[in-house]
Amino acid sequence: MHRPFSIRVAALLILLCCQSWVLAESAPQAAPSAGEICPILVGQTVPALEVLDLDSTRVLLNDSFAAAPTVLVIYRGGW
Template sequence: MKIKSIFVLSMMLFAVVRSANAQETTTFPQQATDISPLLIGESIPDFTLPDLQGKAVKLKEQLAAKPTLLIFYRGGWCPYCNRQMADLMKVEEEIVKLGYQIIAISPDDPAHLRATMDKNQLTYQLLSDADMKLSAAMGLAYAVPEASVQRLKDASDNKNPGALPVPAVFIVNQAGEIEYEYINPNYKSRIKGELLLATLKALK
C-alpha cells in the first residue's frame, strides 16, 4: 500500500511538472506564410526590452513619446535587413522632420545590436527581442529549420527559442495603435524608403 501511494504521488508530481513545462513551451507557426499578425487598429503589446547598452526600455512609454515607425527585422546577419536599413537612412531625416521616431527590433542581443549600429552607422533606436516574446505577441514569429537554430542562439545570448520574425514595418500612433503595416512573408521583399515616406506624409 505504501509503495502504491509513493507511485501515485510520483505520477502526480510528474504530471504537474509536465504541465508546467508545456505551458512554458511556445509553439510557433512552421512557415512564414502561416503567421497571424496584429491588424490595423490593434494595439502594440506592452513589453520591456533591452537597448544596445542593455538598458531596459518600456515600449509603451517609448511609443507614447512620439508617433513611431516600428520595424521588425531578422538580425544584423541578414543582408536584406542591412539593405533595408541603408535604404531607410536615405529618408530618415525627412521622417524625423515629420515628427516620427524610428525604433527597430530584432532577436539580436545588445552586443549584436551594437555591431549592427556601428556597421550601418544608424542613429535611431535598436531594441532586443532575444527571446522572441514580443514578436510572438505581434503574431510575427515563425519556426526556423533546425539547421538555423544555433546561429540564432549565438546572436541572442542563447535566448532564441528557434524562431524569427517575418520582417515588418508598422506606423504606430502615440496611443500605441497601428495605423499602417507592411508585412511580407518573403523576407527578400521590403518596402522602399521613398514609399514609406510617402505613406507617412499621407497619414499626417
C-alpha cells in the same frame, strides 16, 4: 597504436552528433509560413513589452511609443 585514437575520435563525433540533434529538437519551432502567424496589424495596440536598448537598459516599449508617432517593423527572417 592508432586504433585507440580512432575509437576516441569516433566516440567524440558520435557524441557531438547526438548533442546537436538534441539541441535541434529542443529549439523553438517557427511557423512554416507567414500566413500561419498572427501579426500586429495596422492600428492595433502593441502588447506591453519590456526590452533592452543598445546600452542594455530596460525600456518599456509602450513608453517609447507614447513619446512620438511610431512605425514598428517586425522582421522575421527565413522565408
